[in-house]
Amino acid sequence: MTEQAETGADSEPSLTSDAETRRSADSSERAYNTIRKLLVEFKLKPGERINEVQLSRSLGVSRTPIREALNRLASEGFVSLTPNRGFFVRSLSTEGLLDLYELRSIIECAAFKLMCERADDSEIDRLRQYWEAIVDVYPNQPPDIILAEDEGFHLLIAELSGNPEIVGQLASINARIRFIRRIQIEHPSHDRAQITSHSAIVDAAVKRDAENGAKLLREHIEMTVSATQQALKDALLRVFAPDNGAELKRRRRTRDV
Amino acid sequence: MTEQAETGADSEPSLTSDAETRRSADSSERAYNTIRKLLVEFKLKPGERINEVQLSRSLGVSRTPIREALNRLASEGFVSLTPNRGFFVRSLSTEGLLDLYELRSIIECAAFKLMCERADDSEIDRLRQYWEAIVDVYPNQPPDIILAEDEGFHLLIAELSGNPEIVGQLASINARIRFIRRIQIEHPSHDRAQITSHSAIVDAAVKRDAENGAKLLREHIEMTVSATQQALKDALLRVFAPDNGAELKRRRRTRDV
DNA sequence: GAACGCAATAGTGTCGACACTTTCTTGACG
């Protein structure tokens, strides 16, 4: 299993041109981003134990920043920590995902209502502009861009609610479901219903129709959930099947994913 | 199996008492709890810079577990981290508190509605029993008990929503506002309106009246907010305007809290 | 006397090492 240790595939050993050996003083931050990316992209697989030494070697830093990053990721629900046994990749269950989407729906709908109450016209217009600026090219872009733009749209609503805590929570939830959303976007089931949804939501915002907008948002999110479930199944298959059945004989009780 | 440690020579016997020098393997966890307590009790004051060396000395561990704990606390919003400058105690603004309460209200109301939809009768009855078991003695107990019982009540609703993510979020929010809730409970403004609120909420739950229950919850929370604001002001005064002027010689610019 | 360096100090970020725990391997025993 260690063979496959090319985890840090794309991670540049050190892109700093001038300061080659210089300690960067933000290893922790970079480790955090890199590991999170590994999680998002399934390079680290659900339920898997995380080997700190291995990680630290592949990232070219010591274990200290690795552990700091893992601690942060643990607080955010990406990984879990078992004393004296180490960090494990969150085991991703379908229902766990549904729970997250449900929470997201709750928060976003509330944010929309608050936005309708509180945001002034120019702010609402920012939302309209944001969407109008990208709506035409939206579906014809690489998945990462689509994802970022979609998240940006929803986050903007959260921001216009005027409550930074809502923004923080939504951002945290987004981070945790990003990997699956990315998969869903690449999946054939992804269609352009999303676009009309967003447009309708903008319309409701402009009219300050809190109830209708919240309803649209809820439906918008629910709509993606079912599509996402299929995408998730396919993704898990892709991750766990291709390997070799050899791994299956591991004695360790494998938690269902 | 531990015999193995005796190989060669018994390294110098610890001169201090045995229990003292033993590495406990959970310094990090204890540091986390201790520091959080310091924050909750205002021993570390809002806006203050946290000195890792000093903390590590006073807790009797090295900086490593201290930093791990602080990282966790940062993810949870208790402290903030500025690169190369260190950790700072969350500067607690009144509006920041309002944001948190608002988020709490959103999540709890949603939880209540979900509970009404999903929980079976025996579960609803658990909520009723929980409250009936404590309602009589509720107001005549030490603040810590009142606080724990109140949190338990609200958390039980979250649990009955069937969504663990909601439970987790609410627990996290509770942890962040606990210190202020504790102050509010001890404050003269604390009255027993809370009790009738809870009873009414239980009634709504039994009737599965989602809308009314959510409304009651929202009002219940809003009611405490205003009382809390006054309590907060008093608490901050107590913290920043200590009895004697001895501390006043510090030139540190105090951020407005 | 105020602004500006510039050395001294304090404090954070990271590292390598080592103690302790868990997991794997091996070989004796039934």
Add this chain to the structure above:
DNA sequence: CGTCAAGAAAGTGTCGACACTATTGCGTTC
């Protein structure tokens, strides 16, 4: 053959040390 225990190996938890950065204090210049 399977079981089990002792030792070896692997891995985590914590430490003390040091590199680097921010801050403070002091002397110099205008």
